[in-house]
Amino acid sequence: MKTLKSELALAAIFFSFAFLLASCSLGSALITATRKALLIGIADYPGASNDLTYPAVDAESMQTLLHSQGWETETLTDTQATKAGIQTAIHDFLGSVPTNGTALIYYSGHGTVSDSDAADYQYYNGTLSTYSGDIGDAWLVPYDFDTSAWTGGISASDLSTWFDADLLTKNVIVIADSCFSGGLVPSSDSVDTIGQEYAVDSSGSVYSSPLAALGSFGDLLAANAAAKGILSPVVISAAGSRESSYDGTSSMGHGVFTYYLLESATKGDANGDGYVTCTEAYSYAAKAVNWAWNNSIGSSMEFYPHISGGLRDLALFKL
Amino acid sequence: MFFAIFLLRAGFAATIGAAPIIQAEAQAGPLFSLTSLPGMTAAIQSGWDVKFSLSLESRDVFAPMGDATGGEPSGMPTFSGRLEADLFALGQSPIQADGSLYRAWQGLGLSLLGGIRSAAFRLPLAGVPASARLEAGGGLRATKYTGTGLVSAYPAIVGQAGLDIQVSCKVALGISIPLEFAWKSGGTAFMFGIGAALRYR
16 A cells, blocks of 8 residues: 555545646746737727727827837828728738738728617617617728718628728638727627627626527537638627727727727736737736726726637737 | 645545446646647647546446455456546747747536456565556537637547556546547647546446
8 A cells, every 4th residue: 555655645645736737827938920900099080079089099009009119100190091091901901911920900990880870770870779680781981981871880791891992811800999890700610698789787797608699509619510621810899789889088088998998908818928919909908997897987888899700819918 | 736636536436346437537637739730830829628427337346356456467458438528728839930839728528438448466576466458438628718708519439448456445547648639620639638536336
């Protein structure tokens, strides 16, 4: 039995080492590939009635942060950010990112939906008191958006077409701090169990557990079987497809979501590997929006961010 | 904490002579995944898993041996079936030179395995009764990407090789190597780990 005890002690040491190995973060490589970011912020729309406060500042702050971390950057603000201007910047600036590089598009400004006069859109304008269904495609609103004809928005399919035509890399990040931006998030890779309208569960959390997958297990299995492993863009949206996002307070000096996204660059490294991935930045910002905005000063203007994708993630910030 | 968890692998067996036996077990250990997606370099993710299972074996190979100091090996292998529930979590992979990586995920699953257990034999050096086992089967998993609301489900082929040693009539210890191959979100994940056992009979 003495021999057995010795062997057990050795086994215990071995397993302790194995657990230590498993609990450690494996070393990350130094990112050497080209990374380019196109930052778009529109605060000053034609006329005065549609102006926002912080989007241009948001884009400039993101530009400063990313540039300091090795990203090549280009910024379009206000009058520069027309639909054609944005498309041209994607073609000329991001189109030169090599296949192993990363292209990022950050947008802060108005978002809307394609159905300008449908009853379901009026619900969001407050002119109808009940929600009646689909609200149409989500649009980013460039500077030259035609509010009379309700045309000129940038849809997810516009972005997808431009990416397919102009980008060499499949490492693409889209961040949208705009109303209804959850409608830009594709659900083809996996299913986001966070509802597109803000709602907390019985535990007071908007986060789901793996148990949430059991309710739609068959659908998820079918989706998994159909998945082709296509490297779609990682899309982070400030709000759900049926929600608005908001300018922050004067003390924040940014849009609410962007304020916490910027903060995630220094506080969002959950695993301590020195990088803040898209998932980590999203997770930090989403929790912060919920705790610091939805539960206090923004309690009457609640929204919740979303993220898309499957197995693949991309590094965003580094400490 | 993980060290404490794997020490909690425990089992309770009811033995009725050479009749089939039903066992309830718990097992825990570190888990690694070699994850790959088309267009991305494969990478290792590390984490942990905990398994709870009910198994049925055609008879108790340890029964003739009594405790650690008495009896002789039975000389006959036995067949087993196992229904297993899994809880697991994997951290994100290291970041690659192009800035890409694999997301962390956590989940739960259910597996059905069948296999064979060797005849009991005396372990060299320690001289205690021991038995090796080999099991294979299939499973279904429901997972969530950590920190997000993104969930998915996928099928997996599972297997397990193990060695159990009986240290008394009531206590058995073991070591196992769980293996799993999963088709997940358009990619694949080959998972392997080490499970430690402390089993009460």
